[in-house]
Amino acid sequence: MAKFNGGFGGNNNMAQIMRQAQKMQQNIAQAQEELADTEVVATAGGGMVEVVMTCDRKLSSIKIAPEAVDPDDVEMLEDMIVAGINEAMKLVEEEQERVMGPITGGLGGGLF
Numbered sequence: 001m002a003k004f005n006g007g008f009g010g011n012n013n014m015a016q017i018m019r020q021a022q023k024m025q026q027n028i029a030q031a032q033e034e035l036a037d038t039e040v041v042a043t044a045g046g047g048m049v050e051v052v053m054t055c056d057r058k059l060s061s062i063k064i065a066p067e068a069v070d071p072d073d074v075e076m077l078e079d080m081i082v083a084g085i086n087e088a089m090k091l092v093e094e095e096q097e098r099v100m101g102p103i104t105g106g107l108g109g110g111l112f
Contacts (some may be wrong), residue, residue, distance in 0.1 A: 027103045032056070035099055042087035044080045051084035055095045059085070 035055035042051045048068035052060040062084070068077055 024103065028100070031099045031103055035096060038095060038099075040088055040091035040095060042084050042091055044084035044087060045076075049077075049080040049084040051081075051088040053085075053088040053092055055092050055099075057089070057092055059088075 036058075038055040039052055039060060040055065042053070043049065044051070045068060048065045050061075050063040052062075054060055062081065064077070064081075068080065070076065
């Protein structure tokens with residue numbers, strides 16, 4: 001009769017898998033710290049609006065050029081702010097993938 005030692009080939013393999021998982025967890029934590037300290041800068045409206053965001057998706061600042069403020073066209077300024085934030089989010093996702101991708105096998109961007 002065959003002897004069954006578990007789905008991963010016994011305790012030695014399970015211990016190795018656990019060590020690898022712990023190492024991956026440490027790498028992820030380190031990468032998340034790096035991302036929290038990394039900022040991206042996005043612009044909209046030809047540089048009239050500048051958005052600075054950390055790669056853990058925290059908005060650091062928004063700068064608006066005085067000439068972008070037109071009381072008769074507030075909607076255009078609102079659109080530029082939205083476009084700047086959306087561009088910053090895109091840059092954050094790209095940076096997250098660059099940092100987390102090698103650790104998570106390409107699953108990092110949407111998960112963190």
